Amino acid sequence: MASLAATSWPKPLVLVPCLSSSTASAVFTEGVMSQSINWDLLQKQFSSDSKFYNTLSKLCTIVDDPFQCNLSLLSDMEIPKNKNSRTRLTPFELINLLRSNNYSSLSNEFSNKKNTMMASVLNLNLVNILRDQSIPKLLANWDVKRRDAEAVWFMKGIMDECTHLKNFSIPFDTSLIYAICALHDGYVPNSGCCKLEDVWPQATIRYVKTGHVGAYLWYLHLFRNTIVEAFERAKLVCPPPAVTFS
Numbered sequence: 001m002a003s004l005a006a007t008s009w010p011k012p013l014v015l016v017p018c019l020s021s022s023t024a025s026a027v028f029t030e031g032v033m034s035q036s037i038n039w040d041l042l043q044k045q046f047s048s049d050s051k052f053y054n055t056l057s058k059l060c061t062i063v064d065d066p067f068q069c070n071l072s073l074l075s076d077m078e079i080p081k082n083k084n085s086r087t088r089l090t091p092f093e094l095i096n097l098l099r100s101n102n103y104s105s106l107s108n109e110f111s112n113k114k115n116t117m118m119a120s121v122l123n124l125n126l127v128n129i130l131r132d133q134s135i136p137k138l139l140a141n142w143d144v145k146r147r148d149a150e151a152v153w154f155m156k157g158i159m160d161e162c163t164h165l166k167n168f169s170i171p172f173d174t175s176l177i178y179a180i181c182a183l184h185d186g187y188v189p190n191s192g193c194c195k196l197e198d199v200w201p202q203a204t205i206r207y208v209k210t211g212h213v214g215a216y217l218w219y220l221h222l223f224r225n226t227i228v229e230a231f232e233r234a235k236l237v238c239p240p241p242a243v244t245f246s
Helices: 002-006 025-029 032-036 039-048 050-059 091-100 108-126 134-147 149-163 212-218 220-237
Strands: 178-182 204-208
Touching: 025 032, 025 149, 039 050, 039 134, 039 149, 050 091, 050 149, 091 149, 134 149, 178 212, 178 220, 204 212, 204 220, 212 220
Parallel strands: 178 204
Antiparallel strands: none
């Protein structure tokens, strides 16, 4: 939310996104938050009203390459041969791929990567799992999303359209942006999402080798120091007005 707010301010502004990403779509379709969504209900609603598929799914776009994110494991889709067409796809186009391949056709390129990607997904989430009992629940949620893949892709398109930073203006001075991201974040997955440094040139992005919760437990000092550093830089970029005494 802070990042989106900063895109609308026409003057230099200090921004320190902590454990954020370039889009909120991954949070609600891949991250831990996705387990709280009733995907069966969303799929039922999506299927019951043709306007979702015939109209709305054509109006929003999935900004990044959908075949690089973890959601590509939900269904066996054939990757478009024209690689230039793999970004800015609409949910309508992806759902058509699902239906035209009858949810079973698999290209060689994707097949070679599937096992490796699945292992990385499970490993990413296991970093944040404290009890073995959570593993069956995680896998069960994965099966639900596989069953309701059309609703999941539609949700990703809607969330990208409304929150992806590439759809908004670049902040006035990106050198005043200092972001901290977690490499193994299960709440804000970064696989398949464009990096903040690619969206905002000159921004300073720091990565911590831990998960979402671990970052708050072990790197609070980094958050505080980074905030201070950002404001110190702001003093150089736009010095405060001199204080005069009458």
